[in-house]
Amino acid sequence: METSTNTHYTSPDENDTVFVQTEPSSSRAGDNSSETDNSGDSLTKSSDLLAKGLSSILSTVIRDFDFRAQQTLMSQNHLSSSIDRLTGELDQLLEDAPLPFIMQHAAKISSVRKRVLSLNSLLKSIQGRIDNIDRIMSIGTTHEKAATEGSG
Template sequence: MNDFSQSQHHFLLRTELNQTTMEAAENDSVVLETTEPSSSHGSDGDDHLRQSSDVLAKGLSSMLSSVISDFDFRAQQTLQSQNHLSSVIDRLTGELDQLLEDAPLPFIMQQAAKISSVRKRVSSLNLLLKSIQGRIDNIDRMLSIGPTHGFKRNS
């Protein structure tokens, strides 16, 4: 790399290093503390590039962690809501079954079939939601391990 393109490269690096904040979801923000490179020659430049990459990786990891935590919280609330809905539908199905035993009218049987269909769909959605929750937990676990875990760095 010639001196001119190397100085352009280091100027871009300095510009990236001077960035101090990144906006995350809603009112959350991530602050990146950076240092200005003191020299632009040799392996010192590589160290600064590696340092800026690490800072950027940590900032992105922090931002993604907050987004995933928010999504995880909302998925947990949805799961609780789905479980409550499922229990209410179970109770209603039981009451309708009792009503069918007492007075088997065609209208009541039709409504019971609709409720039974809704119950099956809610159960299916609960299974899907639990699967998604498991995937989110895996992503969260991978983020908590760290961005450089398992990756070899070329030196």
């Protein structure tokens, strides 16, 4: 008796498709040791294929998050430079006309600037962590390929 199972998964961004197929197994009456070996090999191969599929999916998701984090970081850098420019202009304005109204708004803008710089620092830290996870997954995938090619 032969069985084969196919599983199809398409990632959320529709760019990567993963197919997982278990190897066909056959059973013969009276040959229990062969059946156990085939079942173990088939199960191992299925597990390996499933692990590779999950790794591929996770890599895609991490790359997507990495791209979005990069875009956010660029946006934060642009915002930070705009706030720096505005702060410089306000400092010049304060030197020319030190009114209480202007000083109150300058203090608010300075507070916003500090929060943006803090958020920018946090985003850089998150970006570093995502890069580390991506690098670790890439190394793991490379090692799995080398082990599979070496044993096959």
